[in-house]
Amino acid sequence: MAELFKRLQEEMKAAMKSGDKDRLSTIRMLISEIKKVQIDSKKELTDEEIIAILQKYVKQRKEAYEQYAKAGREDLANKELKEIEVVQEFLPQPLSEDELTKIVEETIKEVGASSVKDMGKVMKAVMDKVKGRAEGSVVSRIVKEKLS
Template identity: 85%
Template sequence: MAAELFNKLQEEMKAAMKSGDKDKLSTLRMLISEIKKVQIDSKKELTDEEVISILQKYIKQRKEAYTQYEQAGRKDLAEKELKEIEIVQQFLPPPLSEEELIKIVEETIQEVGASSIKDMGKVVKAVMDKVKGRAEGSLISKIVKEKLS
């Protein structure tokens, strides 16, 4: 069974074609081709979690491009990157608040029996599995580091 999220992206692409929304259409085409490329490479249908990770990777790339355009003084291209980020974020689950994430980190530390900074990798991996794309890895690492220090 194909991922529901992938089907939703395809439906949104058709709607963007009909409405003439060029920005949304080009962004969705890029995402869909990226997803299909991964499907072909892995020779299997992707799950929603795998599609979400592709979307997150795409957003991360757009943020990096945005930063580079800002530094180069290219406001026009930087704004285009921000538009793409906004479009893609519509398809991601809502991010966890920092309070929710702290609670999950604290619970995970108890579950894995972590006691020092040496256990950081184990805790971060367990938290990443729990939140499945609803929080950035850098924020998770920062919170885990604070709690284990």
């Protein structure tokens, strides 16, 4: 069983004991998402696969937050933000823009990229290196800057 999954289960127990209903419901939702994927794929998930599920969940929550904020539903928008905060506790620390820029520059040299036409190769290599620690949109922006 993946370490991250065990940690989620421990945190769920702690949330039950402390009576933190919001945290408990968020962690339960994460565990149920993970179990659903495990059942569908008929295998135990690795920490990396679980991180991908958590990232997808955060992305969905951010999109929901934006929709609620546009509609003026501050109560629901704040609920989404709280869920995002809980989930981010279980994700690896994101890389800073400087760290990302350095990785992008190294990768451009490694793959021998010279123009924006090589962006696909660079993006794939960078995303493999920064799995779970950077958003694709940020990486894409940096790669474009460096190749143009």
